[in-house]
Amino acid sequence: MGDGEFAGESQAAGSRAGGASGLRRAVELICAVLSLSLSIRVFAGKWQLIRNKLEELHAGLIAGENCDSGENPSLSRLVPSIVATVKECHDLGRRCVDVSYSGKLLMQSDLDVAFAKLDGLAKRLSEIYKKGILTNGYALVVSKPSLGASREDMRFYVRDLLTRMKIGDLGMKRQALRNLLEVVLEDDKYVKVIVDVGDVVHLLVGFLGSSEVEIQDESAKVVSVVAGFDSYKGVLVSAGVIAPLVKVLDCGSELGKVAAARCLMKLTENSDNAWCVSAHGGVTALLKICASADCGGDLVGPACGVLRNLVGVEEIKRFMVEEGAVSTFIRLVRSKEEVIQVNSIGFIQSIASGDEMVRQTVVREGGIRALLRVLDPKSSYSSKTREIAMRAVENLCFCSPSSVGVLMSYGFVDQLLYYVRNGEVSIHELSLKVAFRLCGTSEEAKKAMGDAGFMPEFVKFLNAKSFEVREMAAEALAGMVMVPRNRKRFVQDDHNIALLLQLLDPEEGNSGNKKFLISILMSLTSCNSGRKKIVSSGYAKNIEKLAEAEVSSDAKRLVRKLSTNRFRSMLSGIWHS
Template identity: 80%
Template sequence: MGEEDFTGESKPFHSSPEQPTGISNLRQTIEFISSLIPLSHSVRVFAGKWQHIRNKLEELYSGLIAAENFDSGENPSLSGVVLSILATTSECYDLAKRCVDHSYSGKLLMQSDLDVIFAKFDNHVKKLTEIYKKGIWSNGYALVVSKPNLGASKEDMRFYIRDLLSRMKIGDLGMKKQALINLYDVVVEDEKYVKVIVDVGDVVHVLVGFLSSNEVGIQEESAKVVSVIAGFDSYKGILVAAGVIAPLVRVLDCGSEAGKVGAASCLMKLTENSDNAWCISAHGGVTALLRICGEDCKRDLVGFACGVLRNLVGVEEIKRFMVEESVVSTFIRLLRSNEEVILVNSIGFIQTISYGDELVREMVIREGGSRALLSVLEPKLSYSSKTREIAIRAIENLCFSSSTCVSILMSYGFVDQLLYYVRNGEVSMQELALKVAFRLCGTSEEAKKAMGDAGFMADLVKFLNAKSFEVREMAAEALSGMVMVPKNRKRFVQDDHNIALILQLLDPEEGNSGNNKFLISILMSLTNCTSGRKKIVSSSYAKNIEKLAEAEVSSDAKRLVKKLTANRFRSMLSGIWHS
């Protein structure tokens, strides 16, 4: 059997790699380890113990290769450790060969030997770390291990991450920061590295430790990496178990602007299901987030802070604390922001905290929330259509459950704004405005009158011919409600085209469908005025009502025919009586 290289191909091995004469101890040790690592993959027995040994070998390899340009002769401590590593590696090579050949005398003895080798390698790693912490390793001496190409093997990725881990552990500040930058680059480029990071011991703990660093650059870069890891549901628990929340909150309190952005982004991901809400609150995170939202911070930071608070609102006690800390006033001020990211997140928060809570909803309206949302609909302002859609939905959710709130909205000119988007909005905004207008029509008699005065009926009539059945039905139902108001009914009848179109659109084949139902309802209302009855009866399309009634599929059509004929009979009697 032969050992495997990093490509997975077999190659012959021998009891100890041959080295050319004159090679340095450091180079010999590096090559010895590089030969031993692939050989260890050929071992099929004691897999768990060999995995632990291999992890230590990778740590040693990355540490030694980065020190290769350093003259170890000038540092007796380093030279001594290298010789010890070389000796242990030679012992390990012999054990690996015996495991591959199954030439060991007994399993218990081999397990004991492997435990001893692991302990020796672990001790070498600790000694090497102590030496490097004294300052002999710096950017000037560290060789950079090349980043693996896309599609590289898992082993190559692990080796690269272990090299970065060594630099983060024992490099100088410049090297630590560069290692963090490289780490961020690979996790953003290829999400497979996130799993490798979690699998390789100590990386997560080192990153969490760096969040408390006094060096701004180290803190910022580690926050960015941690935020990427937090984006994976499988690893959120690992970060929390490593104690990430407390240092993240400290960064929110006193970190740099960039550090706060990374911390807030990470916390937003960690609180998506509210599991970690209490932990954040316990460390003072809610207060820190509220302070950020109340200050003049950058849009990304405020946006993420809004997102975290929105996630925390689901916990009633935390929500009450926010309300006591004047969160409503803070977010109504943010509703007036020119930054759309802040505006959209603020609208989301206001809706979430108000949902199902009448007291908070009234507070939002009382403190100017509806007025602030209406300003987003102002056509002269340069908000995107998407932002306006979010604002109009928020207005509907906040204000339509109360006739008082609807009256306040209309006094601010909401009906005219709504009509503007029904006529001029992009397709999605136009349909949304129509849906909101339909619902507004059902809120009160006052709303029906205001919509009639604004000229809504003419536009609703146009939607009766829309391709979408839902749009046609909403327009018909809204009109059926509006013409119940006498003033609107008179206005509607004045246009001969209106009645003719409704009669024309009655479809006998659809029977008592929703659309027919509301069209007939409109006609029923119109029979309450003389001119309306006359125009219905005299229209060439009046036969559509009779067809529906004769088909015995629409009871509404039968009632309409009966009402029309009864009114005609009463008119005849009236004429005879006065003759």
């Protein structure tokens, strides 16, 4: 559009500004300036600000285009002022494109003045619409850009939604929020557009305090999506989002509470925000949710997630303990919903981690008994929940002899053996690791595990594909056979000693840890039957081979131990035949 044509259009728009055609002309003039501005390569920052205001005015005029301006004199009077200012912007834009301005400082000043005028006009338009002249019946709908649309089209669409959220009636606000949620879920790029377009974030934060439930719920959902991006969490916090989110948690709808909890869970991944949540009563609201029998897993899950993020702050953790958080979450372990079971066990682990006082509280409040109820093979808990419970038992109970004693008194050894023998893939190897750790806690544990029948299971794992599993099994057996009654049991099975000697073959590339295998054999030499079975085994030569080949002295020590006067002739007959 040329200057003369632009001026002619301006006069036409001004003369008909009292009607819908005046609005249409104003919209067309703004489109022309926006198009022109894309060609400008100077004063980029200032032109971006002007473009933002032009887009805001454009969206506002589009939204009100079908209103009968004859019944709205304020709108009729505003249109000529918009047209005049847009014409000034066009003139400035043309001079910037042609670089025909007289001086940079003067042009910067002119652009600042133009921006101030546009800002004032946008505020006046907003005030007019706030009086309620814009309803769904009068609003033209801007089509959602297709996937892969340009950033400018996306900005324009978000600007239009912003206008509807600011000046539309209740129905229009609801629809605009739904549309906004739809696009941010479809395309991550819209999240950046939301943050870049002024007022959207602040408007969403303001809507969290709305008395209209749907407005509050939809806003919380959009904010939760934005909070999923690390780059924009600070923007939300700076806009004051935490206080209204906590209020939604306290007295919002179920849907609103779920969205608010998910948002806070994302925001509190940064521990700097923990105090802000606590200061606004968030901990109390979250504990109240978790203690409520009416709340489902969709809400308790993220609420628990927020609390887990907050326990890293010592003072907040102490407050939770004082408020009965431990007993609340032990009770939740018995929930029928897997998501609640998993999250409650995870929270118990988090709050007790590295804190002996809280661990003792967990034991005192029945936490170990609750976890073992989950691990009961006859119970109906899922394998995922059982896996989490097994990890919790390991983390909570192996830190002190008293906790291990409590664990064993509740029959944990038999449960553990069941999962070592029959556990699904997800819990099988974990159970072996827990058994390995339990074996290393005390002689009483070794005795109980020997009585229960763990040694044959460890022997099976000596041939496992995983080196880590083979090593754990060998080390566990090395510890267990140091107990006399376990050693006696082990020696009774001829297969056990034969397997150990077979695995000591220097040419065996898939053996377990030879150091622990030799340690087992050294323990077995302390009884006559053990020594006899070793030297009479068809694989006994492997010890001598290993002694000759290894730099380590372990095999040589074993040879010397076996080479007593009583067995020397037997050894000579076997090893040198």
